[in-house]
Amino acid sequence: MENNNLGSSDRLLLAAINLISERGYNGVTTQEIATAAGLSEKTLFRHFGSKQKLLESAFDRYHYAEEMRKLFKEKLVWELEEDLLTVSRTYHEIMNRNRKLIQISTRDEVQLPGFKERTQQHPLQLLEILTNYFIAMGEKGKMIRTDPKMQAFTFMMSQFGAFVNNLEAGKNYPDIALEPFMHESVKIFARALTP
Amino acid sequence: MENNNLGSSDRLLLAAINLISERGYNGVTTQEIATAAGLSEKTLFRHFGSKQKLLESAFDRYHYAEEMRKLFKEKLVWELEEDLLTVSRTYHEIMNRNRKLIQISTRDEVQLPGFKERTQQHPLQLLEILTNYFIAMGEKGKMIRTDPKMQAFTFMMSQFGAFVNNLEAGKNYPDIALEPFMHESVKIFARALTP
């Protein structure tokens, strides 16, 4: 964890994210965070005033909030299997970039109100986009027309479930990798939803 | 939270599970747990000796560890859509019964080693059962024969994702309920996997 080329604030923020995502807000001391950042506890408080504000700053600074909307506009080609793969890839990219903050926001949601809403926005956005995409595909005759919202939700849940189990870490399901999962899950849904 | 007809130990265990699942192990004091149980802090320590042992006892006492294996043996009828619905129902029943303990074990896994393995056994069992079921169905000619393990895993992930989002609580996705989700997700996979 040698981030010596970064500024002190960023070193503290990253150390905080790493430690708190692993052991929880109440499971980490300001002393530990400062030491992990290679700085003194005093410096931590000079920069952020309180432990709470330190974590809030970490969210403001390191939460990637780009809209999924934009990412899809230019990428979708109205070919179901290809597009589902794009959706899956983009989803896992964004979610994995935010993994540690998402973990913190779910674990410590009671103590850190408002954080969960911010990380929950990505799934909600995706659900909306995907539902609209399914409706449009149905109108084009390229998809069965039954329950687009629930279909989108089911696809999302499969991706979300895989994300939560952190296939890349390989701890929960050692012999299942992310890339093959994305392909197989996309294939399944494409086959199920094609007329 | 009036469990006055229960013994003191059980009142304490249930109060501990409720509070810790909401606010985390380090976010709850022994004082709070005792008060929630309608007892004094002293009584808590007389019964369990330490906070740690209190939680461990809660797991031993309230973790429903029945094997999915048994539940399926008598229920499956080798009809894909019907069986997938049975699997989904059974899965959510068991997982929801264990929801609070599962939440504790994932949130506080670092501080409570060994707990996660115990709650993770249900999904692992289900994956194995479902994979074998898919293989057998393939041999009967009732399912496409491609990648049974990954197909089982994808189905499981969709159920797991829905479980994590606690549809019954209706907080994350207010307009999506568990029952319709189970039916739609099962329909999707049945259509995708039928020859």
Add this chain to the structure above:
DNA sequence: AATGTCTGTCAGTGATTACTGACATCATAA
């Protein structure tokens, strides 16, 4: 009546922890 069991109250201890103030050090810029 006597005994044992369960519980509460009270008053504490020792450890941890977020957070502070005073002062020193050191590099860089003016």
Add this chain to the structure above:
DNA sequence: TTATGATGTCAGTAATCACTGACAGACATT
């Protein structure tokens, strides 16, 4: 050189918290 800003050290405070011992009351069993 001097001033400035960022940092470290040290010693400390006030609060919290897991946990304890001593004593007493309530209740059931014998």
